[in-house]
Amino acid sequence: MEQHRPQSPDHRTLLVHTCQRHTTPDMARLHEFQELAQSAGAEICGIYTVTCRHPNPKLYLGAGKVAEIARQIETANIRLVIFNHALTPSQERNLEQALSCRVLDRTGLILDIFAQRARSHEGKLQVELAQSEHLATRLVRGWTHLERQKGGIGLRGPGETQLETDRRLLGQRINQIRKRLLRVENQRSQGRRARQRASLSTVALVGYTNVGKSTLFNTLTQAQVVARDQLFATLDPTLRRAYLPNDQPFILADTVGFISDLPHNLVAAFKSTLQEVVEADILLHVVDAASPNRDEQMADVEQVLDDIGAASLPKLVVYNKVDQLAQPVTKIARDQTDTISAVWLSAQQNQGMALLQQALQERLSQRWIQSTIQLTADQGRLRAQLYQLGSVVHEAATAAGGWEIRVRLSPADDARLRKNPEIRMVGPP
Numbered sequence: 001m002e003q004h005r006p007q008s009p010d011h012r013t014l015l016v017h018t019c020q021r022h023t024t025p026d027m028a029r030l031h032e033f034q035e036l037a038q039s040a041g042a043e044i045c046g047i048y049t050v051t052c053r054h055p056n057p058k059l060y061l062g063a064g065k066v067a068e069i070a071r072q073i074e075t076a077n078i079r080l081v082i083f084n085h086a087l088t089p090s091q092e093r094n095l096e097q098a099l100s101c102r103v104l105d106r107t108g109l110i111l112d113i114f115a116q117r118a119r120s121h122e123g124k125l126q127v128e129l130a131q132s133e134h135l136a137t138r139l140v141r142g143w144t145h146l147e148r149q150k151g152g153i154g155l156r157g158p159g160e161t162q163l164e165t166d167r168r169l170l171g172q173r174i175n176q177i178r179k180r181l182l183r184v185e186n187q188r189s190q191g192r193r194a195r196q197r198a199s200l201s202t203v204a205l206v207g208y209t210n211v212g213k214s215t216l217f218n219t220l221t222q223a224q225v226v227a228r229d230q231l232f233a234t235l236d237p238t239l240r241r242a243y244l245p246n247d248q249p250f251i252l253a254d255t256v257g258f259i260s261d262l263p264h265n266l267v268a269a270f271k272s273t274l275q276e277v278v279e280a281d282i283l284l285h286v287v288d289a290a291s292p293n294r295d296e297q298m299a300d301v302e303q304v305l306d307d308i309g310a311a312s313l314p315k316l317v318v319y320n321k322v323d324q325l326a327q328p329v330t331k332i333a334r335d336q337t338d339t340i341s342a343v344w345l346s347a348q349q350n351q352g353m354a355l356l357q358q359a360l361q362e363r364l365s366q367r368w369i370q371s372t373i374q375l376t377a378d379q380g381r382l383r384a385q386l387y388q389l390g391s392v393v394h395e396a397a398t399a400a401g402g403w404e405i406r407v408r409l410s411p412a413d414d415a416r417l418r419k420n421p422e423i424r425m426v427g428p429p
Contacts, residue, residue, distance in 0.1 A: 013042040014078045016069065018052045018061075018085050028293045029260070033084040035210075036106075040113050045076045059098060060091045066098050073099055082109055086261070089138045106261060107134060122184045129177045136170050185275070200241075201250040201364050204277045206305065207286035208297040209257030212320040216286060216347040217254040220356075239276070244361040245354075248408075253280065260300045267307055274308050282314045282363055289344065290324035316363055317342040318356065323349045330355055339363070369414040370406065372426040377401040382423070 015037055017030050030049070037044055050065055059066050060083070069081065080102045087095070087105040095103045104112075111131050118124045205213045221240040238254045253276045267274070277283065283305075287298055305311045322328045323346040330352030333342040340359040345352025370393065375383055377400070386392050386407055394406040404426070409417065418425050 010079045011041060011043045012045050012076070012078050013037060013080045013082055014069070014073060014076070015044060015047045016061075016081060016083045017047060017049045018083065019049070028296075029084070032259075033106075036109055036113065037082055040109055040116070042080065042082065045078060046072060048072065056091075057088075058091065059094050060085070060087055066095070070099050073101055080104060082106075092138065110259070110262070122181070125177055125181050125184070129174065129181065132170055132174050132177065136167065136174070201281045202253060202276070202279065203242075203250055203282050203284055203360065203364075204253040204255060204280035205284050205286055206255060206277055206301060206310075207257060207284075208288065208301055209259050211257070211286050211288040211291075211297075212347050213257065213286045214254055216284075216318065216320060217252060219347045219350060219353055221252055244364070245357050246361060248361070248364070250360070250364060253277070258301050258304045260296070262300075262304055267304065274310075277305070278308060278310045278313075280310075280313060282316060282360075283310065284318050285315050286318045286320050288321050289319035290321045314363065316340065316359055319344045320347055322346050323351065332359060365408075370408050371414060371417075373405050373407060373417070374398070374424040374426055375403045375405060379422070 015033060017033055019026060030047070034044060034047070048069055050061060052061060056062055061069075072078070073081065078101060081095070081099055082104045084106055086107050087103070092103050092105060111127070111134060114127045115131065118127045205217055207213050217238065217240070221242045240252055241249055242252045243249055255274065255277055285298070285301060287294055291297060302311065305313075319342060322330060322344050328346070328351075329344065330346070331344045332340055332355050333344075335341040340362055343352065343356045343359050345356055347353070373386075379402070383403055383405065386405060391407040391409055391413075392405055393408055396404045398404055417423050
C-alpha cells in the first residue's frame with residue numbers, strides 16, 4: 001500500500017466490521033475493508049467486529065453494541081466511523097446522532113475513493129453523478145427553522161422548504177451531469193465505430209481491483225499507465241494499440257477494477273466507461289492466482305459483468321502473479337473443445353507473456369474470415385486500403401499486372417466486399 005502523509009484529527013477512524021452469516025470474522029474481507037479505508041486516507045485507530053444476523057432497522061446494530069462503540073469513540077477521540085456494510089439513510093442519520101460523530105457506510109467509502117482517483121473530465125463527471133444520486137437519498141432535515149408555515153397577512157412562511165430546495169437543485173445538477181455524460185458517450189461510440197470500420201479487434205481487461213490489470217496492460221502495450229499496489233489505482237479507462245505475434249493490431253482497454261458489493265449507482269454512473277467492456281470482442285479476466293479468495297473474487301467479477309450485460313462475451317482467464325505461488329509455473333489451459341481458456345503468467349516478472357500473446361492470436365483469429373481477392377492493375381487504391389487495415393496475409397502478382405491477395409477480414413467487412421461488383425472474391429484459399 002502507498003504511504004500516506006500524517007493525518008489530521010478529522011481522519012481518526014474506527015472501522016466497524018459486521019458478520020451476518022458467520023460467527024467468526026471473515027479475515028480476508030476485513031483486510032480488504034482496512035485497505036479501502038487506508039486508500040481513502042483514513043487513520044485507523046481501532047476495529048470493532050460484531051456478528052449481526054438480524055440488522056436493527058433503526059441503528060443496524062443493537063443498542064448495547066452502539067453504546068460500546070460510543071465509549072470506544074470517546075476514549076480514542078474518534079471523528080469518523082465507517083461500517084463495512086450498506087446503511088439506509090435513516091440508519092446512518094440515527095447512528096450519527098447516537099455516536100456524535102460522522103458515520104460512513106461501505107458505499108460512501110468507495111465513492112470517496114473514486115472521487116480522489118478521478119483524473120479525466122469523464123471520470124470526474126461519473127463520480128459526481130454517483131455521489132449526487134447517493135446524496136439524494138440522504139438529505140437531512142437540517143433547516144427546520146425555515147419550514148414553519150404561519151397564517152395571516154405578511155406572516156406566511158416560504159413556499160418551498162429548504163429540504164425541497166436542496167432536492168430540486170440536486171435533481172437539476174444530476175440532469176446536467178447526465179446530459180454531459182451522454183455527449184461523452186456519443187464520442188466514445190464514434191471511436192468504437194471507427195475501430196470497427198478499421199477491423200480492429202478490442203480486448204478489454206476486467207477483474208477484481210489490485211490483481212495486476214494495469215501492469216499487464218503496460219507489459220502488452222509498452223504504455224506507462226499508473227500501476228500501484230493499492231485498491232482502485234486505475235479509475236479512468238485507457239485504450240492503446242497493441243500487436244499480436246503475426247503483427248496483427250488490436251485495441252487493448254484497461255478498465256476500472258471491480259470489488260464485492262460494488263455500489264449499483266456507481267456501476268450505472270460508469271456506464272459509458274464500462275461500455276468498452278460490453279463492446280469488446282474478448283474479455284481478459286485477470287485473476288490474482290496467489291489470492292486465497294480467488295474463487296470469491298472471480299464470482300464477484302462475474303456478477304458485475306452480468307449486471308452490465310457482458311456475461312455472455314468470450315472470455316480468456318489470465319491467472320496473474322504466479323511468481324507468488326509455491327510452484328511458479330507458466331502454462332496454457334484448454335477446454336473440452338481444445339480452445340485456450342486460461343493462461344498462467346506473471347506480468348510484473350514478464351513471465352508467460354508469449355503464451356498470452358499466442359492465446360490472444362488464436363482466440364481472435366476465430367472471428368476472422370480468410371478469403372482470396374483478385375484485383376486488377378487499376379484497383380491500386382483498394383489494395384492500399386487493405387494494407388492500411390492490416391488485413392493482407394499474402395500477395396502474389398498476376399500475369400495481367402494485377403494482384404491476388406489473401407486477406408483476413410471481419411465477417412462484416414467480408415460480406416461488404418462480396419457485395420461489391422467490382423471485386424472478384426475467389427473464395428477461401
